[in-house]
Amino acid sequence: MNAMTETGLRVLSYSEAIREAMAIAMENDPTVILMGEDIGVYGGAFQVTLDLVDRFGPDRVMDTPISELGGAGVAVGAALTGLKPIYEFQFSDFAMLAMEQIVNQAAKLRYMLGGEASVPVVFRLPAGSGTGAAAQHSQSIEAWFGHVPGLKVLQPATPEDAKGMLLSALADPDPVMIFEHKLLYKMKGHVPEGSYLTPIGKALVRRSGTDLTIVAGSIMVHRALEAAERLAAEGISAEVIDLRSIRPIDAETILASVRKTGRLMVVYEGVKAFGVGAEISAMVAESDAFDHLDAPILRLGAADAPVPYNPDLERAAVPQVETIEAAARRLARREV
Amino acid sequence: MPVEVILPKVDMDMSHGKLATWHVAEGETVAKGAPLFDIETDKAAMEVESPASGRLLSVTAQPGDMVAVGTVVALIYAEGETVAETPIQTTAAPEPEAPVAKTVEPVPTATAHPAAIPQADPAVAPGLRATPAARAAARASGITLEEVPGTGPRGRIQRDDVAAFLAHRVEAPALASPGAGAWSAQPGPLHVSSRKGTGVPLVLIHGFTADSQSWAPLEKALGADRPLIRIDLPGHGRSPRRRLGSFAELARMVVEALDDVTRGHDKVDLLGHSLGGALALAAADIRARRIRSLALIAPAGLGPEIDAQALTGITRATRAESLAPWLRRLTATPDGISDDYARAAMRLRADPALRAFQAELAEILFPDGVQPFDLRPALSRLEIPTAILWGRSDHILPWRQALSITGDFALHLLADAGHVPQLECPDRVARILVRHLLM
Structure with missing residues (x-):
């Protein structure tokens, strides 16, 4: 990463890159909203949404109650009405509380409604071990969702991809789950300016x-x-x-x-x-x-x-x- | 799990071995390292040690059976271990379709498979271990995998093994003619293999990073009747790695081996290549009375110059791609060495310990890229018929070194040959040896 700094390219951390992607999307598209537990003033469990409530206001950066099933359900419902919600789980492990909304609703509605509806929701999920957060906060459950037709499941490894994938997820008409690694949030790397898309499904x-x-x-x-x-x-x-x-x-x-x-x-x-x-x-x-x-x-x-x-x-x-x-x-x- | 007893590969170009004797009867116990059985290949007889301690069971090969390399010939069960019902798909009972490659003689060539692959591939014996890539390569080249010695874990045949087999087959087709005497190993500090025949034996000493197998093309050109004795230098071929401090120490070791092998003979002819040439010269100087004639191919020791880059390149290479350019410097023109040949050569150098030993040896024998040992005085002292053969396109050792020496020897400069004329034009080399020496 130092090499990148020396070349004079712009360097951001992984979490800054995600925050920048959300800010760009919200500036360009009024239907993009953020939802999640403590994502407002507190800035989210991993401070990824820090200051966004100041820039975009509490109507678009909404703190939801401690009920993942409820929060995800509202996000799926909002997506059905035409909004593009980004719902943040504090830990990817908590997605288990919202399985019904993710697997039975978000992933299936396009199919069950004959393609007449789509659910353009984005779920952000801090994942992985290495932080001392123990068994219920350190899992890597992305493969579970790989088993569900109707979902897209992404795992950015770099700041550049973290931003580009989030923008691609917002551009996608269907539910996308982005597993962000907790240990990568502080990792720095080159991140291009402005809006760009990292292709989904391309290794x-x-x-x-x-x-x-x-x-x-x-x-x-x-x-x-x-x-x-x-x-x-x-x-x-x-x-x-x-x-x-x-x-x-x-x-x-x-x-x-x-x-x-x-x-x-x-x-x-x-x-x-x-x-x-x-x-x-x-x-x-x-x-x-x-x-x-x-x-x-x-x-x-x-x-x-x-x-x-x-x-x-x-x-x-x-x-x-x-x-x-x-x-x-x-x-x-x-x-x- | 019982430990599998596998018919090992004891010779570079070995595909099958004859199980000669069991030293332990089925059901008896055996200690790890104890002699378990003897195998005979077309070149050598070898005692195989037990890979584990325990009870010998499920013996599938009987004395006299031809068995493919890598075949499981028995199982060894540890003390108290439960014996499976049918551990391998064969029993002692003589079933007609006993799956172990019992008597399938190696089919030499020309069993080309049709383009369509039959459902049950007859090329693959049941129980034979081969990777998908090896199987695909065998199908593509029309060989049966039974012929191919597997060097992977538990004798598994890998893609490299097929490539090496093909390369070797191209290099030495139909090596073992029916009348040819078998090679046998002799005990001693260096690996020495000999082949019986009629007349005065010819002793062969190979060059740096080569081994006794590299004489195969010349052996063929010389005919099957000549008795041959091949010495593997320490850390080369099948000789153990032994610490050496100097060329003189190496020469002493070779002379000792020569003393051992010439014990039963009045005189021998001696042939050495490159470093082996310098060693042959040193040996002939010390043991003049035991040597009838001396032939040196591109010998070292006749001047300080040597292509040190090639030495370093060959000893350091860890992959066929990096080895190939240096191998190509050995021959007169680069097209003498195919990619397959380089892969086969690299496979023989796969052991990092062997590479490290040879790299260290290069530094000891050729410090700073120079030949510090000078055998010109030895050459001028010789009174036996001596011939030097040198390729005019030798890129490793300059043939002009031969021009500045005094002595009564014949010099044969071979046009269109590089550093390894015995591989590049074996028939021509054999002809010169036969015509100009008493061989």
Whole structure:
């Protein structure tokens, strides 16, 4: 990131980038409103909406009661009437309280009403572990929503994508869930000025390589990139793909990479079983890229346990740079 | 889980091995590291050690069976471990479709598959481990996977293995002619393999980063009757890595190996290439009476100059792409080395410890990119028939070094050959050896 600063490009933090996206959208489109618990004067649990109530007023930046089901329900209803609400969950874990509205209402209404209605709601969900917030505030449940037709599920890994994805989500006529990683909020990076759209459903090759493919999302992209950098010193060339979108998933980019490298590893913060890695592994196994596989597919996910509160255990429970590096090395050295 | 006993690959171009004897009977217990069974390949006989301690069960290969490399031939159960009903899909009972590749002789070539892939692929033996990429590569090139030695975990055949197999097949087609004597290994500090025949044995010493397998094309050109003895230098081929401080120490080690192998013979002919040439020269100087004739191909030790970049490049390369350009410097023209060849060569250099050892050895033998050892005096002292063969397009060692030496030797300058004429034009090299020496 320092390199970017030195080049004179504009640098913002991930949370500043999200805030800027919301401000731009609200300035350009009077139907965009913000809803959520303590997002007004307090600025939100992670201070992402800080000061927006001062700029746009309490009618458009609305504090909702501590009822996720109620808040999400109002947001879905508002979207049906033509508004474009952005509903913030304090923690993505609390989306479970609003499942009915997200899964049964927002995701299904376009289908059930024959395409005559749409629900252009955006849900923002601070996700992931690493903050010592324990089992009920540290989960990575994005894969749950990958299972629901009608939703779009995004995971920005950089400030630039965080802004571009939010603007794309607002431009999308259907419900979009954006899982923001809590540890990334302070991460700084280049963010272009003005309005731009990051395509939904398009993965990005963040590092090109030939020996193996690492598909990762959110903060795991950065860990995978660091592992790849370390492995490069040993002559191992890892390709790192930033998944960016879980639903829709960019099969083309992943399959092309597997055809090239013949070795695939998927790294994600959700529990390993029944997760993003399972979907990607099966997708590759079912495709023509199968014939290019030269080793078993590896998945690195979280331990089969709730995220522990103990900091050492919390760290050990999810993939870290060292675990990614070790697994990738074994895969590249044909030890798997 | 029981530990699988796998027929190992003990020779570079080995696809099958004959299980000669079991040292442990089925049902008996065996200790890890104890001799378990003997295998014979077309080149060598080897004792295989037990991979684990426990009871030997589910033996699927009997003495005399030809077995594909990587095949599970038995299982070893730890003390108290429950024995599965049918751990592998075969039992001792002689079933007609016993799945282990029992007697399938290696089909040499020309079993090209039709473009359409049959439902049940007859190229793939049940239980054979191969990655999808290896299977696809085998289908595309019309070979059966049973022929291909697997180097992956648990003997799994990987894409590289198929590439190496194909490269090697191109390099040395139909290597084992029926009449050819089998290679056998001799005990000693260095790996020495010999092949029986009639006449005076020819001892072969390979060059830096090569191994005794690199003589295959020349061996073929020389014919199957000649008795051959090949020495693997330390940290090369199948010789163990041994710490060395100087060229002199290496030469002493080679002379000791030579003493061992010549014990049963009155005299031997000696042939060395590059570093092996310098070592052959040193050995002939010390053991003049045991050597009938000496042939040196692009020998080291006749001048200080050497292409140090290529040495460093080859020893440091971790991938076929970075190895290939340096390999291409070995031959007269770069097109002598295909990508497949480079991949096969890299596969043989896959072990980081081997690369590290050879890189260190390069630094010891050729400090600062110079040949510090001078064998010109040795050459001028020789009284046995001696020939030097040198490619005129050698990019590693300059052939002009041969012009400044005094001594009674024949110099053959080979047009269109680089640093490895024995690989580039083996027939021509063989012809010169036969015509000008007493070989």
